[in-house]
Amino acid sequence: MAVQTPLIIDAGHFPALLDALARRGYRLVGPAVEDGVIGYTELTGADALPVGWTDEQDAGFYRLKKRADGSFFGYNTGPHTWKRFLYPAVVRLWQARRSGRGWEVAGEEDAGRYALIGVRSCDLHALAVLDRVFLQGVQAEPVYASRRGFAFILAVNCTRAGGTCFCASTGTGPRVTHGFDLALTEVLADDRHYFVAEIGSHVGAEVINEVAPRAASDEETAEAARLVAAAAREMGRTLDTAGFREFLYANYEHPHWERVAARCLACGNCTMVCPTCFCTTVEDLTSLGGEVAERWRRWDSCFTLDFSYIHGGSLRISGRARYRQWLVHKLATLQDQFGVPGCVGCGRCITWCPVGIDLTQEVAALRAACRAV
Amino acid sequence: MVPQPFRLVRTWRETRETFTLEIEPADRVQDLTFAPGQFNMLYVFGKGEVPISISGNPAKPRTYVHTTRMVGAVTKGMGQLGPGDFIGVRGPFGRPWPLKEATGHDVVLVAGGIGLAPLRPALYYILARRSEYGRVVLLYGARTPDDLLYQRELQRWRARFDLDVYVTVDRVTGDWRGHLGVVTLLIPRAPFDPARTAAFICGPEVMMRFTVQELLQKGVPPAKIFVSLERNMKCGMGICGRCQLGPFLVCRDGPVFSFEQIAPLFGKSEV
Numbered sequence: 001m002a003v004q005t006p007l008i009i010d011a012g013h014f015p016a017l018l019d020a021l022a023r024r025g026y027r028l029v030g031p032a033v034e035d036g037v038i039g040y041t042e043l044t045g046a047d048a049l050p051v052g053w054t055d056e057q058d059a060g061f062y063r064l065k066k067r068a069d070g071s072f073f074g075y076n077t078g079p080h081t082w083k084r085f086l087y088p089a090v091v092r093l094w095q096a097r098r099s100g101r102g103w104e105v106a107g108e109e110d111a112g113r114y115a116l117i118g119v120r121s122c123d124l125h126a127l128a129v130l131d132r133v134f135l136q137g138v139q140a141e142p143v144y145a146s147r148r149g150f151a152f153i154l155a156v157n158c159t160r161a162g163g164t165c166f167c168a169s170t171g172t173g174p175r176v177t178h179g180f181d182l183a184l185t186e187v188l189a190d191d192r193h194y195f196v197a198e199i200g201s202h203v204g205a206e207v208i209n210e211v212a213p214r215a216a217s218d219e220e221t222a223e224a225a226r227l228v229a230a231a232a233r234e235m236g237r238t239l240d241t242a243g244f245r246e247f248l249y250a251n252y253e254h255p256h257w258e259r260v261a262a263r264c265l266a267c268g269n270c271t272m273v274c275p276t277c278f279c280t281t282v283e284d285l286t287s288l289g290g291e292v293a294e295r296w297r298r299w300d301s302c303f304t305l306d307f308s309y310i311h312g313g314s315l316r317i318s319g320r321a322r323y324r325q326w327l328v329h330k331l332a333t334l335q336d337q338f339g340v341p342g343c344v345g346c347g348r349c350i351t352w353c354p355v356g357i358d359l360t361q362e363v364a365a366l367r368a369a370c371r372a373v
Numbered sequence: 374m375v376p377q378p379f380r381l382v383r384t385w386r387e388t389r390e391t392f393t394l395e396i397e398p399a400d401r402v403q404d405l406t407f408a409p410g411q412f413n414m415l416y417v418f419g420k421g422e423v424p425i426s427i428s429g430n431p432a433k434p435r436t437y438v439h440t441t442r443m444v445g446a447v448t449k450g451m452g453q454l455g456p457g458d459f460i461g462v463r464g465p466f467g468r469p470w471p472l473k474e475a476t477g478h479d480v481v482l483v484a485g486g487i488g489l490a491p492l493r494p495a496l497y498y499i500l501a502r503r504s505e506y507g508r509v510v511l512l513y514g515a516r517t518p519d520d521l522l523y524q525r526e527l528q529r530w531r532a533r534f535d536l537d538v539y540v541t542v543d544r545v546t547g548d549w550r551g552h553l554g555v556v557t558l559l560i561p562r563a564p565f566d567p568a569r570t571a572a573f574i575c576g577p578e579v580m581m582r583f584t585v586q587e588l589l590q591k592g593v594p595p596a597k598i599f600v601s602l603e604r605n606m607k608c609g610m611g612i613c614g615r616c617q618l619g620p621f622l623v624c625r626d627g628p629v630f631s632f633e634q635i636a637p638l639f640g641k642s643e644v
Binding site for chain 1 (some may be wrong): 374375376378380399416418419420421422444457458459466603604605607608610611612613614615617619620621622624625637641642643644
């Protein structure tokens with residue numbers, strides 16, 4: 001895709017952009033206020049977005065707050081990820097009906113054609129991780145493959161750092177660099193409210209041209225870049241991953257794991273909110289009469305006791321072992337398994353941990369503890 | 374992702390707890406290919422799916438043969454099926470025993486209990502091209518004489534002049550007059566040249582650990598010792614995440630691993 005000059009859409013024309021997507025048959029999904037959080041859900045249009053809202057986040061802390069302005073994207077990430085739509089939490093894989101001594105299977109038809117509105121850079125990198133797992137493995141996973149293939153990505157560059165964000169240190173944001181159809185940076189300055197838009201694909205170009213954008217001036221482009229750079233500088237946490245794989249492999253049995261585990265409740269929240277966690281379980285169900293059988297797939301978590309069940313017992317019983325499995329997988333072994341690191345610096349696991357375990361701090365503490373030995 | 378329908382051709386009891394099934398594709402025309410050491414995900418209607426290694430002859434492409442223990446709802450359901458009933462199959466999955474790479478070597482197969490099932494296809498493969506290998510030794514141990522699998526075949530193998538077969542049991546019952554003791558006790562006397570040997574081991578993980586130690590002590594290099602591991606598997610194809618062992622997915626990078634690959638993890642608790 002050739003680099004084009006950035007364009008400007010005034011805030012007043014932004015709803016028409018979403019309408020253009022809806023007219024093309026996309027189901028709009030994106031951020032909305034619900035249940036006291038900004039989650040990702042089906043949107044009817046731009047006015048369903050959290051206009052004028054922001055979030056305050058810290059370890060184990062999340063609150064919504066009203067802003068003084070009418071920005072569309074003035075917050076960061078919430079407890080939902082785009083997995084919600086591309087790799088749903090509960091999905092029926094197939095249904096079989098008894099026929100003679102065997103059975104006939106009906107596959108599932110999936111009509112998921114989504115426009116993801118407001119995808120942050122961290123989450124875009126997370127999709128790249130899921131692409132490795134689901135599209136480049138032994139066999140392509142059909143539900144993810146179909147939905148991901150059809151998805152329209154309307155990305156948003158963050159102009160403020162969330163309270164638990166650290167994407168700058170993981171090299172995954174705040175600026176989106178590729179993998180989008182359109183990328184917007186929202187600017188509110190001097191009574192003006194507009195978006196600087198970058199085109200990332202042919203479809204993106206077609207859609208944005210329906211709302212008659214104009215070319216961006218140098219000042220407008222510079223202002224957008226300034227805001228995104230400021231967001232990068234604002235981040236209060238860093239994750240130091242240099243040499244981390246080798247370091248973790250050498251310290252599997254360090255006593256520090258006990259210290260973390262003493263706080264971890266093994267509640268699995270982190271795995272539910274992480275945009276790259278992909279583990280699942282499968283359930284086979286039958287109708288009462290036994291005529292119809294279905295296989296369902298559900299999200300699962302390595303923190304559950306039966307995740308590693310084999311031959312009458314579980315391999316990872318202690319909380320220490322289960323926390324270690326999650327952290328080492330996210331930061332080290334996922335890279336060996338799929339060629340990309342698993343953490344994208346979104347900070348969700350820190351926000352949504354009920355006891356506020358902060359993996360950036362745990363990594364630092366582990367390094368310090370191992371050096372002290 | 375959807376199980377393919379297979380028809381049960383024959384099923385028979387091997388021991389008190391184990392049985393074997395032979396299954397053919399429902400359409401009967403497909404030729405099946407698998408490599409020794411691979412497994413299928415077998416589905417029983419309405420009950421569920423389990424990973425079971427293939428234990429038949431890779432040169433016989435018409436059917437899959439599987440030997441399994443009856444341990445849970447799915448395998449117990451499987452044990453109740455009769456000829457003509459259907460089983461769903463996904464696979465074959467997994468990395469097989471490196472048999473081509475082992476040509477020109479002596480080969481030692483060490484099996485514990487039902488671990489002989491994933492090794493049997495390897496032995497069939499070797500015997501079908503016997504001159505490509507050096508000395509071939511099978512060491513097999515089970516808990517009691519009644520738990521020995523494939524007894525008639527074991528006796529036929531023992532009768533060959535180009536194969537050394539040693540069988541032992543942990544505990545004597547009945548009028549057993551053969552070896553007594555764990556299978557690792559057979560290793561020091563087994564006739565193979567450690568410098569030019571490939572070893573394939575399958576059995577309970579603790580048995581594999583001790584077997585590896587004995588082989589290392591005899592001088593077999595870690596890169597030439599191979600084990601077959603098991604972990605919780607729901608998908609068999611590397612997306613459910615449950616079979617992780619450190620940097621490996623056992624369904625995709627295994628179940629066969631060289632000891633050199635997994636040495637840092639083997640024996641670490643709860644990894």
